Amino acid sequence: MRKIAVIGTGYVGLVTGACFAEIGHQVKCLDIDEKKIYDLSKGIIPFYEPGLEDLVKENLENNRLFFTTNSSFAFHDAEVIYIAVGTPAKEDGSSNLEYIFRAANNIAKYATKNVIVVTKSTVPVGTNERIKELITMNGLKVEVVSNPEFLREGQAINDTFRGDRIIIGSDNDTAATVIEEINQHFHVKVIHTDIKSAEMIKYASNAFLATKISFINEISTICEKLGANIEDVAYGMGLDSRIGTQFLKAGIGYGGSCFPKDTKSLVQIAGNVKHKFDLLEAVINVNNKQQVKLVEQAMARFGNLQGLNVALLGLSFKPNTDDVRESASIVMTNRLLEEGVSITAYDPVAIEKAKSVLPSEVHFTKDIVEALYLADMAFIITDWDEIKRLPLSVYENMMRTPVIYDGRNCYSIEAVKQHRVEYHSIGRKSVKNLKNEVVIH
Ligand SMILES: NC(=O)c1ccc[n+]([C@@H]2O[C@H](COP(=O)([O-])OP(=O)(O)OC[C@H]3O[C@@H](n4cnc5c(N)ncnc54)[C@H](O)[C@@H]3O)[C@@H](O)[C@H]2O)c1
Numbered sequence: 001m002r003k004i005a006v007i008g009t010g011y012v013g014l015v016t017g018a019c020f021a022e023i024g025h026q027v028k029c030l031d032i033d034e035k036k037i038y039d040l041s042k043g044i045i046p047f048y049e050p051g052l053e054d055l056v057k058e059n060l061e062n063n064r065l066f067f068t069t070n071s072s073f074a075f076h077d078a079e080v081i082y083i084a085v086g087t088p089a090k091e092d093g094s095s096n097l098e099y100i101f102r103a104a105n106n107i108a109k110y111a112t113k114n115v116i117v118v119t120k121s122t123v124p125v126g127t128n129e130r131i132k133e134l135i136t137m138n139g140l141k142v143e144v145v146s147n148p149e150f151l152r153e154g155q156a157i158n159d160t161f162r163g164d165r166i167i168i169g170s171d172n173d174t175a176a177t178v179i180e181e182i183n184q185h186f187h188v189k190v191i192h193t194d195i196k197s198a199e200m201i202k203y204a205s206n207a208f209l210a211t212k213i214s215f216i217n218e219i220s221t222i223c224e225k226l227g228a229n230i231e232d233v234a235y236g237m238g239l240d241s242r243i244g245t246q247f248l249k250a251g252i253g254y255g256g257s258c259f260p261k262d263t264k265s266l267v268q269i270a271g272n273v274k275h276k277f278d279l280l281e282a283v284i285n286v287n288n289k290q291q292v293k294l295v296e297q298a299m300a301r302f303g304n305l306q307g308l309n310v311a312l313l314g315l316s317f318k319p320n321t322d323d324v325r326e327s328a329s330i331v332m333t334n335r336l337l338e339e340g341v342s343i344t345a346y347d348p349v350a351i352e353k354a355k356s357v358l359p360s361e362v363h364f365t366k367d368i369v370e371a372l373y374l375a376d377m378a379f380i381i382t383d384w385d386e387i388k389r390l391p392l393s394v395y396e397n398m399m400r401t402p403v404i405y406d407g408r409n410c411y412s413i414e415a416v417k418q419h420r421v422e423y424h425s426i427g428r429k430s431v432k433n434l435k436n437e438v439v440i441h
C-alpha cells in the first residue's frame, strides 16, 4: 500500500484515484474546484461515467479515498503525487500548460518531503523536464515520471483494469520500480522508456487513431460516390491483422476532449522543431469537413432550410458519456441555426453539459419521440443504445417528413428499405422511400 495524492479530479484524476483506492492504496484527491470536492466527498460524481459512482462511494466508506482542496493535507504524507489536471488547446492549437505549472508550483510549495511526481496529463515532449526544474527550485528533491493515460471515456474503469499497456517513462530506476509496483494489481503489461519517449507515445497513439478515422471517412465518401458499402469495405480491410478492425468506423468525425486537441498540439510540437506534419494536418482538415458533411447534404437536398424543424439525436461526442467537448453536435447546431431552422435536441444524459455550450435557441428534451414529433429532418449524431434501438416506424409515424441523416450508420440498409423514410448515412447508398412527395422549400 502506498500513500498517493492525485491533483485534479476530472475524468482522469478521479478514475485514477478511485481505481488506486480500489486496489488498496490510500489516495487523497485534490482539486481547486470547491463545489466538486464538496460533492465528491458525499459520493456525488461531477460527470457520467459507468461504474464510477459505486467505486467512489465504496472507497470513501473504506477510508481509502479522500477529497480535499487543501494542498498541505493532500501532500504531507504522500510518497507519490500524480498530476492529472487539464491541458486544453490554446487558440493556436498548442497546449495550455498553465494548470500543469500551477500544480508543479503547488507541489514545490506544500510538499514536505522528497516525492515521486507522476504526470498523467497529456503534455508536450519536454514538459516533465520543466516540471522537475520548477519543483526542485525550492530545494525539494523529486523524481519525475511520465505515465500517460490511455483510458477512454465511457469505459474508463475497464480500461484502467484491462488496458493494453502502462507506459512508465523515467530516468530513475528506483522511481520507475515504485510506479510499476503501484500498478501491479491491474495486471496490465508495463513498458519502461525514457521520459521524452513516454510523452511522445501518447501523442503518436492518439494521432494514429485519429488518422485511421479520417482515412476511413475519406474512403466512405468515395464509396458513396461509387456505390460501394463502407461497412463491408471496413470489415474486409480490418480482417487483415496488420490493419485491424478497430477504429475503422466511418461516421461524422472524431470529437471529444482528446483527439481534436492532441492532433493540433502534435502539429505544433512538430512545428517547434521545424517539421511540418503534413499528414496530421490533412487528418484534422478531413475531420473538420466530416463534422458538417451531413448538414451540407441536407442543404443541398432541401435547398433552403429556413423555418424547418430539425431533430438532433445525441449530443455527447460518443455514447456512455455526458462529455460534449468538441462534439460534432456543436458545429452542426451552429451551422443549422445559421440556416434558420428550429432545433429540438435529444440526449439521454448530456443535456445539462450541452446547455452550457449550445445556443439558447435550442430546445432540449429527454424524450426521443418528442424530438422527432413533426420534424422535417433528423440527424443522428451519437450512437447511444437508445437511439440505435429506436424502431424506424417511430421516424415514419412521428416526423412531418421522415428524412434521416444518420452520422453513425445505426440502421442496416435492408431494415430501412422496409419503411417509408428517406435515409442518408455515411459511405452507403441513400434510400428514398417516402410516402408522399416532400415539400421542397
Ligand atoms: N478525458 C480523457 O478521457 C483523457 C484520457 C487520457 C488523457 N487525458 C489527459 O488527462 C488530462 C486531464 O484530462 P481530464 O479530461 O481529466 O480533465 P478535466 O478538465 O476533466 O479535469 C481537470 C481537473 O483539474 C482541476 N485542476 C486544474 N488545475 C488544478 C490545480 N492547480 N490543482 C488542483 N486541481 C486542478 C480542474 O478543476 C478539473 O477538475 C489532460 O491532459 C487530458 O488530455 C484525458
Ligand SMILES: O=c1ccn([C@@H]2O[C@H](COP(=O)(O)OP(=O)(O)O[C@H]3O[C@H](CO)[C@@H](O)[C@H](O)[C@H]3O)[C@@H](O)[C@H]2O)c(=O)[nH]1
Binding pocket: 122, 149, 150, 151, 152, 153, 154, 206, 209, 213, 246, 247, 248, 249, 250, 251, 252, 253, 254, 255, 256, 257, 258, 259, 262, 317, 318
Ligand atoms: O472507429 C471509430 C472510433 C472512434 N470514433 C470517434 O472518435 C472519437 C473518440 O473516440 P474514443 O477514442 O472512443 O474516445 P476518447 O474517450 O476520446 O478516447 C481517446 O482519447 C483518450 C484521451 O487521450 C485516450 O486516452 C484514448 O485512448 C483514446 O481512445 C469519438 O468521437 C468517436 O465517435 C470514430 O468516429 N470511429
